[in-house]
Amino acid sequence: MNDLAAAFSQAASLLLGFDEDLMEIIGLSLRVSFMAVGLAVLLGLPLGAAVALYRFPGRTVLGALLNAFMGLPPVVVGLVVYLMLSRAGPLGVLGLLFTPAAMILAQCLLVLPIVAALSAQIVADLSEEYDEQLRSLAAGPGQRLVTLLWDGRFSLMTAVLAGFGRAIAEVGAVMIVGGNIAHSTRVMTTAIALETSKGNLALALGLGLVLIAIALGVNLAALALRDAARPRHG
Amino acid sequence: MGVSILPLRLEGVTFEADGKRLIDGVTFDLRPGTRSVILGPNGAGKSLLLRLCHGLIRPSGGEVSWDAPRGTEVSHRQAMVFQRPVLLRRSAAANVAYPLRLRGVPARERGERVAEALALAGLSAQAKQAARSLSGGEQQRLAIARAWVMAPEVLFLDEPTANLDPAAARAIEALIDGVHASGAKIVMTTHDLGQAHRLADEILFLHRGHLLERAEATAFFSNPRTAEASAFLKGDLSW
Amino acid sequence: MVMRRSFLAGIILSAAIALPSSAAERDIVIASTTSTENSGLFGAILPIFEAASGIRVKVVAVGTGQAIKLARNGDADVLFVHHRTSEEKFVAEGFGVKRFGVMYNDFVLVGPKADPAGVRAMTDAPAALAKIAAAKAVFASRGDDSGTHKKERGLWRAAQVDAQAASGQWYRETGSGMGATLNTAAGLGAYALADRGTWIGFANKGDLEIMVEGDKRLFNPYGVILVNPAKHKHIKAADGQAFIDWLVSSAGQKAIADYKLGGLQLFFPNAKKAGS
Structure with a gap:
């Protein structure tokens, strides 16, 4: 129990002290997860919308796969990405293993099914309402997709936030493909794992509280943005 | 605009769903200029017939054809206003601009046409408001402006005032008159006799999926030829 | 429009991240065990080597089994672990160049x-x-x-x-x-x-x-091995060997001996003198 109290004071002093190492770790965590989610959104929103709107061979299977992969264990994703990026693997020549780029790739693969599956659901629901109107306006398939994504933007933000929560909190994938290298690929979660393994439970928990605070901050900022935009666009 | 796509011809059109025949052997043609009102009790199949004309659903049998040369994009020459307007989550002006953007109309021309359509609908002051924050009547007027901005040759309206109070409904009727005056053919459904009286040049009376009567409006109201039409006009049609 | 802009921004940002922060920076990756990293030894001795050589050392600290696997795949330049039999097998199979004893605890x-x-x-x-x-x-x-x-x-x-x-x-x-x-x-x-x-x-x-x-x-001896560049062309052999040479040099050995936690020495250097 004293660890719990110690954790809070650790977290406070870490944040208030602007510990240089901590700031670097937080910065990398945010950079990696924002990039991963950004890429996952660029790919996942159109993918999800396509699954919702278009009839093509394998559509049902793809939809089921996306749903199933929402719960993919990060370690498995990490292993797959490791095997691809390893010097012995097919993409080894890129030399991306143990770099932030590898971590972005792994988190992107982890988040992509979440963003795609949730946006497929959101777009499918919206399409029920819009379908006749858009066909009446003679909107083409691509125009329908873009219109539905744009009009679903406030709901889709939930999907994006769910993806971000998954990315910033996972440890298994970035540990394997990043290697938790100090000043290079160490992020919040791998630092927490490291401090736990050193037995510095209060420090680990303190870092965990910082992580929660950051995740909370990102969510609040996103929701504030949404609430500011909503009255103007209905 | 080029050559007219009218008349629209329906030849023995049927529509079935779940084994039930909802539209049964309907044949008629729609000529330019007039305001044609499809009249009938609830469940007669008015909305289905309108959707068949507009091409949103395909007939189970028979044929729907426009008198247009091969290669004409007929979907670009017609528009439809639904009973419940589906407005996009953006401003009123952006809603009206939307179909023009879909068709690649240049930005400058777009601005002029949007302003003109909003003015016709009496919504110039609400141009920048979120479309979904408008009142029910304003939303329906906006939907009509959005349809009109494409300069359709034919405008289909499906019970456009069904969800509105009388004052808002009158404003819609005035707007429909304005659209008609600008040269568009009007095809609308209603179950409101008063509205049919006020707007129709000709009546197509639909009953249980059958087109029972087609007549010039004054003739229809003064002298219906079928028992069902007389009953409907008296307000005691059983169905 | 907005989508297109953010897409571009995304591409540019990913490129920026994927590129090395400084093209001139020399670095090597060593696969090592949690014992060396968690005890704080690397935190103490690596800055000394980096200052002397200008080579940055990136440590991937995992179990010995996984460290050897990484090295076999060519994902590290240097292997620094503590299981003599496995280390000798690693060299005998041609994955490593030569094993150097460094220290023990x-x-x-x-x-x-x-x-x-x-x-x-x-x-x-x-x-x-x-x-x-x-x-x-x-x-x-x-x-x-x-x-x-x-x-x-x-x-x-x-x-x-x-x-x-x-x-x-x-x-x-x-x-x-x-x-x-x-x-x-x-x-x-x-x-x-x-x-x-x-x-x-x-x-x-x-x-x-x-x-x-x-x-x-x-007794727990630690050995360090350069991953064989004949197996993996991209291995930074010169910089990796420079790190190994430093570890077994008197400067490296002193750095290891000097690392103390709570007044206690954790690792005891035992590299053989050069030429052995």
Whole structure:
């Protein structure tokens, strides 16, 4: 129990002290997860919308796969990405293993099914309402997709936030493909794992509280943005 | 605009769903200029017939054809206003601009046409408001402006005032008159006799999926030829 | 429009991240064990090497088994672990160039203060394990094929006890790193084998104490090996060898000896003099 109290004071002093190492770790965590989610959104929103709107061979299977992969264990994703990026693997020549780029790739693969599956659901629901109107306006398939994504933007933000929560909190994938290298690929979660393994439970928990605070901050900022935009666009 | 796509011809059109025949052997043609009102009790199949004309659903049998040369994009020459307007989550002006953007109309021309359509609908002051924050009547007027901005040759309206109070409904009727005056053919459904009286040049009376009567409006109201039409006009049609 | 802009921004940002922060920077990746990283040794000695050589050392700290696997795949330039048999096999199979002895520490058998098996102050490690097995006292094993785990299994063999058969009963395999296993042992009141470096640096000892130490069978030598550039062309052989040369040089050996935690020396340099 004293660890719990110690954790809070650790977290406070870490944040208030602007510990240089901590700031670097937080910065990398945010950079990696924002990039991963950004890429996952660029790919996942159109993918999800396509699954919702278009009839093509394998559509049902793809939809089921996306749903199933929402719960993919990060370690498995990490292993797959490791095997691809390893010097012995097919993409080894890129030399991306143990770099932030590898971590972005792994988190992107982890988040992509979440963003795609949730946006497929959101777009499918919206399409029920819009379908006749858009066909009446003679909107083409691509125009329908873009219109539905744009009009679903406030709901889709939930999907994006769910993806971000998954990315910033996972440890298994970035540990394997990043290697938790100090000043290079160490992020919040791998630092927490490291401090736990050193037995510095209060420090680990303190870092965990910082992580929660950051995740909370990102969510609040996103929701504030949404609430500011909503009255103007209905 | 080029050559007219009218008349629209329906030849023995049927529509079935779940084994039930909802539209049964309907044949008629729609000529330019007039305001044609499809009249009938609830469940007669008015909305289905309108959707068949507009091409949103395909007939189970028979044929729907426009008198247009091969290669004409007929979907670009017609528009439809639904009973419940589906407005996009953006401003009123952006809603009206939307179909023009879909068709690649240049930005400058777009601005002029949007302003003109909003003015016709009496919504110039609400141009920048979120479309979904408008009142029910304003939303329906906006939907009509959005349809009109494409300069359709034919405008289909499906019970456009069904969800509105009388004052808002009158404003819609005035707007429909304005659209008609600008040269568009009007095809609308209603179950409101008063509205049919006020707007129709000709009546197509639909009953249980059958087109029972087609007549010039004054003739229809003064002298219906079928028992069902007389009953409907008296307000005691059983169905 | 907005989508298109953010797409572009995304591409540019990914490119920026994927590119090395400074093209001129020289760095090597070493695959090592958690004991060297968690004990703080690397944190103390690597800055000295980096300042002297201008080569940045990136440490991927995993179990010995995984470290060797990384090195075999060519994902590290240098292997720095502590299981002599595996290291020699690694070199014999052609994956490594040559093994250099660097330093040693030793393993300690830790256990709860109450000492239910009565092994405190014994000097014969296998005999102590046999007593633990006889008492069915809880023992927390790494169970992860790490150097420490391999050492532990050797000791059980020497004690002629099939601990594996009791897995899930008094013998608990955590399948995780040294620190996590010590956390488990502290929570269960279990015995555990730990390398002294991690043990001294470990902050969550609870009521665990050292029970057995000093047996020469607990000796824990560390070796360092350059991954064979003949197997993997991209290996930074020159910079990797420079790091190895520094480790076994008098400067490197002094840095290792100078690292102390709580006044205690954790690692004892034992590199042979040049030419051996």
